[in-house]
Amino acid sequence: MTTTVPTTAALALGDDALVLSHRLGEWAGRAPVLEEEVALANIALDLLGQARVLLSLAGDEDELAYLREERAFRNLQLVEQPNGDFAHTIARQLFFSTYQHLLYARLAAGDGPFAPLAAKAVKEVAYHRDHAEQWTVRLGDGTEVSHERMQRACAALWRYTGEMFQPVEGLDVEGEKLRADWLESVGDVLRRATLTLPEGPQSGAWTAGAGRQGLHTEPFGRMLAEMQHLHRSHPGATW
Amino acid sequence: MVTGTTTLEAELLRVAGSVPDPELPVLTLQELGVLRAVHLRDADAVEVELTPTYTGCPALEAMSVDIERALHEHGIRDVTVRTVLTPAWSTDDITPEGRRKLREFGIAPPRVRRDSGPVALELGPTRTLTEETEPVRCPHCGSADTELLSRFSSTACKALRRCLACREPFDHFKEL
Structure with a gap:
């Protein structure tokens, strides 16, 4: 089957995977326990593999990853948020992996250009x-401290979750249904965790975030500088 | 373009399939189930279809190089290795012989999946308390009394477990 690949959607999903992969990679050498060190690195590796496939659908993977400016990236603002403490990283993982899993399951069930990758990746993302x-x-x-930190992390990242359900050109997904399923799942997990679903700030709790339009938060520029610096400093270098 | 599988293609598939996995050298690529097909494009040109275990599996490039070398040595001048994603690889693609070798190597083989849906969620506060499918047996002593230490281990495809009978930690090729 030959289908034209919607570049906008390939960049959106590819950048999500690439940027979160890089953030998770930042835990290498400083995770709280060895098992988590390995787990976060493995999740990062899965995401990097997905990013390579998705970005290759849109163009040259290396050029796209290393030579684009900040405003050309189409990832969600959620995935570029700094790791924070371990609770922040876990909250970001919960919000994003639930979204990605629901999204990939939908794409895998269709016959669009992302179906092969989604069918493969949905099992990893599970x-x-x-x-x-x-x-x-x-x-x-857990403890009083871990509970409070987890609640704080959920609240801090909540404002970035609405963006996940905005339409993306070339992605045949019903945003409101996706949001309902996401809310149900995340709400259920938070309840079991004795946490409360954040209410978010009154000023547009669900409208903040425009990463898909190329508008990013301040920490993203610094992340990109680190991610791209080697490639840009030594163009064309090989091992 | 040649259609159907010729005798030569079957032979070349065997040659490529006998290449050991770079990360789990006890297994061949055929036993791992990642080699999909070998197509003869010319008298001495072939295209090999290889599928990754995980999308980000770093062993894929080493596999390609090893396949190219094996086929070159078999007299094929032009070898192209193409990555295919569909149908997605599953641990069910590991052959019975491959499972036996994994166990002998000290890695608990994956259990056969009941369906292709997402993994069962276990929301226990710490380690896995219940297993709804057949137990993962210790590859060293055979005990079914084992516990999960971490879902992610030395490579993306493995989980880390511990045997409660002989106390040995071991890798489990997790179901995908």
């Missing part, structure tokens, strides 16, 4: 989602 859900419950229903 493990990411499970990992995030287990940690959310463990931290939320």
Whole structure:
């Protein structure tokens, strides 16, 4: 089957995977326990593999990853948020992997250009989602300190979650249905974790975030500088 | 273009399939189930279809190089290795012989999946308390009394477990 690949959607999904992969990679050498060190690196590796496939659908993967400016990236603002403490990383994982899992399951069920990748990646992301859900419950229903930190992390990242359900050109997904399923799942996990679903700021709790339009938050520029600096400093270098 | 599988293609598939997996050298690519097809494009030109275990599997490039070398040595001048994603690889594609070798190597083989849906969610506060499918057996002593330490281990395709009978930690090729 030959289908024209919608570049906008390929960049959106590819950039989500690439940027989150890089953020998770920042935990290497500083995760709280060895098992988490390995887990976060493995999740990062899965995402990097997905990013390579998706960006290759849109163009040259290396050029896209290393030579674009900040405003050309189409990832969600959620995935570019700094790791914060471990609770922040887990909250970001919970919000994103639930979204990605629901999205990929939908894309895998269709016959569009993303179906092959989605059918493969949905099985990987199921493990990411499970990992995030287990940690959310463990931290939320843990000690007083872990509960409070987990609640704080959910609240801090909540304002970036609305963007996930905005339409993306070339993605045949019903945003409102996706949001309903996402809310139900995340709400259920938070309840089990004795946490409460954040209410978000009154000023547009669900409208903040425009990463898909190329508008990013301040920490993203610094992340990109680190991610791209080697490639830009030594163009064309090989090992 | 040649259609159907010729005797030569079957032979070349065997040659390519006998290449050991770079990360799990006890397994051949055929036993791992990642080699999909070998198509003869010319008298000495072939195209090989290879599928990754995980999308980001870093062993894929090493596999391609090894396949090219094996086929070159078999007299094929032009070898192209193409990555295919459909149908997605599953641990069910590992052959029975491959499972036996994994166990002998000290890695608990994956259980056969009941369906292709998402993994069952276990929301226990710490380690896995219940297993709804057949137990993962310790590859060292055979005990079914094992527990999950981490869903992610030395490579993306493995989980880390511990045997409660012989106390040995071991890798489990997790179901995908």
